[in-house]
Amino acid sequence: MTNGECLIEVEGLHTRFGDHVVHEDINLCVYRGEVLALVGGSGSGKTTLMRQMLGLEMPTEGIIRVCGEPLHSHDREKLQGMRNRCGVLFQKGALFSALSVFDNIALPMRELRTMDESMICDLVMLKLKMVDIAPEHANKMPAELSGGMIKRIALARAIALDPDLLFLDEPTAGLDPELSEGFVELIRTMRTELTLTIVMATHDLDTLVALSDRVAVLAEQRIVALGSLPEVVGTNHPFVTNFFRGERGRKALGCTGDEPESICDVL
Numbered sequence: 001m002t003n004g005e006c007l008i009e010v011e012g013l014h015t016r017f018g019d020h021v022v023h024e025d026i027n028l029c030v031y032r033g034e035v036l037a038l039v040g041g042s043g044s045g046k047t048t049l050m051r052q053m054l055g056l057e058m059p060t061e062g063i064i065r066v067c068g069e070p071l072h073s074h075d076r077e078k079l080q081g082m083r084n085r086c087g088v089l090f091q092k093g094a095l096f097s098a099l100s101v102f103d104n105i106a107l108p109m110r111e112l113r114t115m116d117e118s119m120i121c122d123l124v125m126l127k128l129k130m131v132d133i134a135p136e137h138a139n140k141m142p143a144e145l146s147g148g149m150i151k152r153i154a155l156a157r158a159i160a161l162d163p164d165l166l167f168l169d170e171p172t173a174g175l176d177p178e179l180s181e182g183f184v185e186l187i188r189t190m191r192t193e194l195t196l197t198i199v200m201a202t203h204d205l206d207t208l209v210a211l212s213d214r215v216a217v218l219a220e221q222r223i224v225a226l227g228s229l230p231e232v233v234g235t236n237h238p239f240v241t242n243f244f245r246g247e248r249g250r251k252a253l254g255c256t257g258d259e260p261e262s263i264c265d266v267l
């Protein structure tokens with residue numbers, strides 16, 4: 001799945017907002033082709049780290065390299081080119097409320113200024129199809145849509161420019177378990193079809209288990225655990241213990257009590 005190439009490399013990253021220290025010496029590599037999940041308490045700096053990886057915010061110290069090139073030394077044009085290779089599904093503001101479904105998905109294509117309207121129309125309809133939304137919804141406004149549809153359309157916009165990298169901030173937040181399962185399945189399909197590398201922040205254990213190849217746990221301003229799910233679950237850190245162990249963790253990890261020598265042993 002991955003070829004060992006660091007698509008995103010974070011080195012010695014520190015983030016401070018005034019006196020408030022959010023990150024202290026974060027070092028991380030996101031391998032091409034993997035799904036890396038960022039896990040941590042509220043305010044542990046997951047969203048900030050993703051925004052920094054996108055070049056939307058500057059760390060106080062440290063370097064982020066994308067494809068080997070330091071992000072924050074990029075000029076505006078280069079940064080925009082890099083951003084065009086990234087799709088983003090942020091928790092808040094998933095869609096522009098004043099734009100129709102069609103125009104929301106068309107927006108990144110129009111901003112490129114390289115496609116004519118007929119090509120944009122074909123591509124928007126294709127993206128809608130990819131996320132399982134019927135064409136008759138194209139002219140609807142976001143206020144007319146259910147939460148599940150908004151997520152799918154926001155995903156269609158995130159993949160509008162066929163990105164290499166997808167950032168997902170709490171992708172299943174606000175969805176009931178059934179819708180959440182369907183959405184996770186859709187992300188899995190996209191990941192395979194588009195050979196995406198995904199960085200995702202989530203509190204949801206089911207989403208984490210279903211999608212991630214590796215997990216990075218942010219706590220006390222640092223990465224306190226990093227690795228595959230079994231490696232992380234086996235870590236003896238209070239946040240990890242609270243987050244993964246107990247009934248909730250056993251359920252999400254599918255532990256029935258009959259597994260010989262498995263991840264479930266430590267839960």
Ligand SMILES: Nc1ncnc2c1ncn2[C@@H]1O[C@H](COP(=O)(O)OP(=O)(O)OP(=O)(O)O)[C@@H](O)[C@H]1O
Binds near residue numbers: 042043044046
């Ligand atoms: N622009 C900013 N100015 C000041 N403080 C900020 C700014 N952006 C983020 N913060 C603070 O940095 C901390 C980390 O925020 P961030 O949103 O990255 O956390 P998070 O782990 O994504 O949280 P959640 O799980 O609640 O979304 C928070 O305490 C937040 O208030």
